[in-house]
Amino acid sequence: MSIGAVIRRVRAHRGQFLLLAVLTVVIVLLVGGVPRVVNRLAEQGLREHLAAEPAGRRDLTYTVPPFLGAPPASSQAGQLDVLQQQMPADVRAAVADRWYTAQTTAEQVTGPDLTRGDHLVELGLRAMPGIEATATLVDGHWPDGSAAGDAPVQVVLPADLAARFQLRVGSRLLLAAPDPGKPAVPLTVVGLFRPVDPADGSWDALPAVLQVIEPEGDAEPFVLVGVVAIGALDRLAAEGRAVSFSWRYRLDAAAIDVRRIDRFVDGVQRLARADAFPQVTQGIDVPLRAFDRAVDSARTVLAVIAAGVLATLAGLVVLAAASAVRRRRTEFVLIRARGGGVGTGLRRSLAESLLVVPPAAGLGWLLGTLLPGTPGGTGPLAVGATVLVTLALPVATLTVPSGVTGRRDLGRLRPSARRATTEAALVLLAGLAVVLLRRRGLTPGEIDPLLVSVPALVAVAVSVLALRLYPWPVRLAGRLAARTRGSVAFLGTARAGRAAAATPLVVVVLAVATAAFCAVVATGIESTRDDVATRAVPADALIRGDRLAPDTGPALERLPGVVAVAGLADEPAQRLATDADGTDSRLRDTSVLLVDGPGLDRTVRAAGRDVPVPGPLRDARPGAGPLPAVVSPAVAADLSAAGLRSAFVTVQGQRYEFTPARTVADFPLARPDTDRYVVLPWQALPARNSPPVPTGFLLAGDRLDVGLLRQAGDEGQQRYQTGGAVTGRERPRSVAVETWSQTRLRLGGGGANGLLAFGFTAGAVAGGVLALLAIAFTVLSGARARGAVLSRLRTLGLSRRQWRGLLLVELAPLVGVSVLTGALVGVLLPVLLTPLFGLAAFTSGAAVRVGFAPGLVAATVGLGAVALGFALAVETLNNRRMRLGEVLRLGEEN
Structure with missing residues (x-):
């Protein structure tokens, strides 16, 4: 088998292979690209979630309470590096900024300017290395730490607070001693400053430098913090004043891996629980745990939606392979007649698939890598999907009958005992899977094979039941139509009553069920949020x-x-x-x-x-x-x-x-x-x-x-x-x-809500588009037989208007039952699965209420009308391409 012959066959049947290649590109693109988008949205949601929290909750703070005989404050700045190196690796990598401060306890301060304002003020003195880079002097100069021991301690104050208390450069103050037996400390204001950025984390230490603590009662003092040089603080400590130390680290949400939040939180909590000195305080574990629960719930829902979309695409691949083999059935039968074995057609189809599918998969993977976000590690899944798509056409070749088949439109088709047994087993398996899943539960955030398979099993089982039951009312309508004048209604219902052409509509049910599932769950979450807000x-x-x-x-x-x-x-x-x-x-x-x-x-x-x-x-x-x-x-x-x-x-x-x-x-x-x-x-x-x-x-x-x-x-x-x-x-x-x-x-903004909204929007759009594509496959699967019938009827005088009416009567039951069945499954699945998703993380702890939504009825009717119109358009275009006058001379139906 030469490569040239394979290329010629692919070129001769380029339409079928192009369709198979496009489906391969879409599948691999979804497998490789969607996890990147999900990770990017999760990272963005984490940044928004932590940005909404107070600044102090994003800090990891080491503190030493005030004590006498403290070591020199200048010697403790190096602890910033020591303490950071002792952190777990994930926590250490997330440190964005860090600050060191040393401070005396607040004591009453007096002075002529404060007396004129009749203010009762307590002042704490803080050393903040690096303040020169984060603040701008308005007046005066920064404090000099090398001043003589008997000189007043130089202090700088925020300009706005100084003006409130009528303090200015040159104001002299007297700081009371903590003990009556010790002398007071003279202070002088040498500078006034304003912060370059008040939101800079260097100003978030408590008590704040830029804010005054208001008195709660009439006899209570105002509490201020002044900034001094680190050398002056060492001098105060040597004179017997208690000094406290603080090493504060600001954690960056962008450096936290959303896929390993649990490990990060465990590392932070180990630091806080450790019986070590200095003491560690943190508050980031609470918002991170809440966000992690929301992301786990969103990933579980996304796994169900992705399973529905991929199952629909798999069904489309099967339909595409079956359509390609059906169009080439004469070729494979001729190979058998000329002495070829089963493996001959199999090898031929495999060679053609290998020429088309792997390159298309490579293109899909390349397109997926262009999407922004962290890779999701789905390479093995993409390889497995490529292998399965590659084998779809050779496996479909094995189903080609070896002999000549008769006409399939002369009698009523009945399912074989094997097919009936398979369908019954499928229905029982779906019911068993639902019961097992409800009893066993699941772990949110994990891709549970049972969870992702249950929606597809339920959709297929319900569609099989519906498509087996729907011919009975259609045949009854056909008997009633036989008693009326005209042939359009009779012929249309007679052809619609045959279930053989309805098999591809199982894929339509899968697609519509996925879209309806997304719409119902999204509506339930929105209505529950409305209830929570109203409460x-x-x-x-x-x-x-x-x-x-x-x-x-x-x-x-x-x-x-x-x-x-x-x-x-x-x-x-x-x-x-x-x-x-x-x-x-x-x-x-x-x-x-x-x-x-x-x-x-x-x-x-x-x-x-x-x-x-x-x-x-x-x-x-x-x-x-x-x-x-x-x-x-x-x-x-x-x-x-x-x-x-x-x-x-x-x-x-x-x-x-x-x-x-x-x-x-x-x-x-x-x-x-x-x-x-x-x-x-x-x-x-x-x-x-x-x-x-x-x-x-x-x-x-x-x-x-x-x-x-x-x-x-x-x-x-x-x-x-x-x-x-x-x-x-x-x-x-x-x-x-x-x-x-x-x-x-x-309730509806920030956090993992963007991730959930993306899943619902993408699932609804993909389900609707794939449903229309599956309907096109369904129409094309029976296009040749319908073309032959329409050609005969046109020669007998059937008008174009009657022709469109006949198509409408024939396709309306199939399209209607598939869309309605898909909508029913989409409503049923949230009732079964919503309690397992943990969606209360998106509704402030309230259980999501999933119920009947009037808008779903309108959406279902609209989708059915669009699907029926699309089916008629596809049939019309196909008939024009086939030239109905030549159909009677084509195929074994002639």
């Missing part, structure tokens, strides 16, 4: 604070865009009592929520949120007896076990009796960190001398200004604190304002 903020905005003046509600209603306001009071960790005297019920602590039932109902309706307010809260009115309350299942169970029909709970110093009127498993506004809560109707509270005041407000409106809401809330807190008989000394913390849109955006 946290059941309207448009939520203000939470300490205690706010009662007139804060009317003040909020006057703000632009606000249409409804409802007050609430939240009391965490309250003890339940059995009587009005406060006898402890010996039940666990319970969170108490006080809401205005009618106001809450009005506000959630104005915001358009689907949040039903229970009747006991909405309809309660003041009266004798206990308050009707909505309780959690845990509280209801405890009260029932204790034999209590009612109980007492304290709200802002007042005790109220309640009785469980409704049990609700998930009440909006309840604290997410507890499953024990009692919700009382505010409008039904009995009159007391000290009625409760709100700790928050729920708002509904359009284009709400968060700044105005925060300002109104802070003013409400201030009015409550200063409006009573006793004025609070501590300044109230600013209220927290959270909007529904911000909560929803936080």
Whole structure:
């Protein structure tokens, strides 16, 4: 067998081999390129995830607490290299920046300038080697560490803080001694600076240099940090002042391998758990563990989607090989007739495949390497896929019958006993695999062979059942069509009732099921995120604070865009009592929520949120007896076990009796960190001398200004604190304002969400495109037989319009049942598999709710219409190419 003969045969059948080559390129490109994209998105998600965390959580800090007799601060800077070398290799490689500081404890400082401002200030002195490169002098000069021992210690301060306390270059201060028997230390301000980049990690040490610690009470001091030379700090340590040391390392997310996060976290935790000196503190393990769980879940979903896409491509390869062999069946039969054996055609097909498939696989792998990202180590999979595609055509050659076959359109085809047994075994195997997978579970993040095979098995099994059952209603429709006038409906249903041409549509079911699976799971995640956001903020905005003046509600209603306001009071960790005297019920602590039932109902309706307010809260009115309350299942169970029909709970110093009127498993506004809560109707509270005041407000409106809401809330807190008989000394913390849109955006942005979105988008698009391609294969598989029938009917007077109608009637049942079956499988698979994916990592811990989506029906109908139109277009183009007038002179059907 010469290579020239092989090349001539490939050129003669270039259409079939081009199709096989394109499929090979796509398969190898997906196997080699998609893991790169996945790794790149995971790395990008890790950077975004850690960037959203506070800077301190990305630091690995070694600290030595303040102690007397400390070694010279200048000698400890070299510990930066020593400590880094002692880190595990992965952690050491991730260090991006590092800083060394030494600091004295803060002591009271006095001076003429501070006296004029009537400020009570404590000052800590810190040595920060390298500050000259990260800050710019505004006035003065940097401190000189070689000053004489009796000279004042030179200090530089941030310009903004110095101006606040009326300090300037030349200001003289006196730092109090930690012990009464020691002399005070004179200080002089020699320079003022501003940071080049306030976000630079060198300023993140606590307490911060660029910020002042505000006093919590009227008699409390301000706390500042001044920068001195390292030599001056050595002098202070020699005089008996306690000095602390800190070596801080900033970890770079770009240097952390997302494929080995577990090993990195273990290394960090070993450092933190080690009983060593200095002490190690870190907080990066928590966000890394959370991100790793999300990536593992996303990789599991991606494995299922990839399995569906690759199974569809494998089916297309089988169809392409079968189509190529079917078109060359006469050639292989002639080889047998001339004395050739089974191996002759096999060797011929293998030589042709070796000439086409491996080069196409190489091209696909090369294209995959051009995609950005870390290689996924899928080279063996690409080689295995290439081998299987190469063997597809030779194996299909073995199925060519050795004799002459009769016409297949004269009678009804019945499945053989072997085929029926195979299909029954396939259905049983799919059911067994589903049961085994649900009972056994899986490890998220690992490519489980059973997990990736179950969707394909279920899709094939359901498609086999559907394609075996669908001819019966079609034949019934054919009997009804036989009683009507015209031949289009009768002939179309008669041909559609034969199941032989329906076999390739199993591939269509696989493709549509993959696309539907992606759409259903993505919709379920989005709807669950909506529910989580609505549970946290059941309207448009939520203000939470300490205690706010009662007139804060009317003040909020006057703000632009606000249409409804409802007050609430939240009391965490309250003890339940059995009587009005406060006898402890010996039940666990319970969170108490006080809401205005009618106001809450009005506000959630104005915001358009689907949040039903229970009747006991909405309809309660003041009266004798206990308050009707909505309780959690845990509280209801405890009260029932204790034999209590009612109980007492304290709200802002007042005790109220309640009785469980409704049990609700998930009440909006309840604290997410507890499953024990009692919700009382505010409008039904009995009159007391000290009625409760709100700790928050729920708002509904359009284009709400968060700044105005925060300002109104802070003013409400201030009015409550200063409006009573006793004025609070501590300044109230600013209220927290959270909007529904911000909560929803936080749930769906950053982290591994981009990886999951890529998988769903790519799976849906690939499933839809491959479904259309599989439908084209299905149409072309029976094109010659349909062409012969249409040629005969055209000679009998069939019009073009009737011809298109006949094609539509014949193809509509096949296309419709395949698309509908694929959509059904795509809805069924999430119900079976979603509990195994661990998708709660993407919904703030809430279980993903997968259910019926009306949009899926419209999408299925639209896909069916597009598929049917595509099938008609393919058939029309093929008939034009074949010239229907010549079809009767071609093939054994003649």
